[in-house]
């Protein structure tokens with residue numbers, strides 16, 4: 001049994017830069033071994049919050065509690081948290097091996113122990129062959145994996161990642177997502193990753209914290225955030241969504257892939273005109289004009305093949321309830 005499930009607790013964090021309130025009372029708890037993503041638009045305060053957890057930024061109000069111990073005023077070194085940033089931040093004049101060795105030496109591990117640790121970690125990230133390479137001899141993805149290895153080698157209480165994948169191209173990013181997730185799960189290391197990429201958060205996180213304007217909008221699993229968005233901001237930020245008012249005036253949110261449709265007129269369905277058809281690979285996104293409002297409908301490519309859809313055609317949509 002784990003001794004304490006509620007591993008990191010953040011209570012009512014407030015932070016201002018000058019007169020600008022950047023964090024307006026942020027609270028959450030994070031479980032041991034959990035992979036948490038802070039997700040939100042640029043400038044919403046993600047990095048500031050991460051830096052406060054790391055002890056790199058002072059706060060105006062609130063508490064940070066790690067494993068039942070108050071660490072709000074503790075220096076960064078004493079918190080033993082590993083941080084990886086967007087830019088690789090490796091020492092350019094040191095090989096991959098030396099980069100990882102640096103922190104371990106500072107921690108006064110014995111020489112042979114250091115060697116064992118580094119080899120183990122390099123094996124884990126599958127980069128033994130890069131041990132003697134300098135940063136400028138490595139690709140961006142490789143440098144970022146070494147940065148990660150360097151942080152993990154120190155066995156931090158929590159791994160803090162600030163948009164570690166954002167500087168990489170799409171394919172490398174996708175591979176690294178899986179790799180980071182695997183390493184994290186295998187080691188059971190509690191991880192917080194900042195991102196403004198909703199897909200990254202949905203695919204990697206056990207728990208997503210959606211932040212906007214220095215406030216928590218919603219905390220939940222990727223499925224919860226996607227299927228039961230707490231408010232319009234969350235619904236809009238994570239994927240596409242249609243908003244309708246039903247006959248009682250209550251608003252209904254329906255994802256484009258959840259809309260019921262019919263080629264023929266049908267009771268309870270509303271007529272729309274196709275104004276745009278966008279091919280997205282696995283699916284088509286069809287825009288319909290319904291009484292001057294744009295409504296989006298996603299159709300799987302194989303589903304679309306069965307229909308005769310073209311611009312100006314009519315399609316009938318059920319607006320008031322969704323498929324369950």
Ligand SMILES: Nc1ncnc2c1ncn2[C@@H]1O[C@H](COP(=O)(O)OP(=O)(O)OP(=O)(O)O)[C@@H](O)[C@H]1O
Nearest residue numbers: 017018022040041042043044045046047048049196
């Ligand atoms: N040292 C600082 N001095 C003054 N203002 C700051 C400082 N650091 C951050 N800010 C401001 O605080 C707000 C939040 O910044 P923060 O870097 O936390 O955002 P973010 O969510 O990480 O954004 P991004 O996705 O662009 O990295 C921004 O308006 C930023 O300009």
Ligand SMILES: [Mg+2]
Nearest residue numbers: 046047048194
């Ligand atoms: Mg940031």
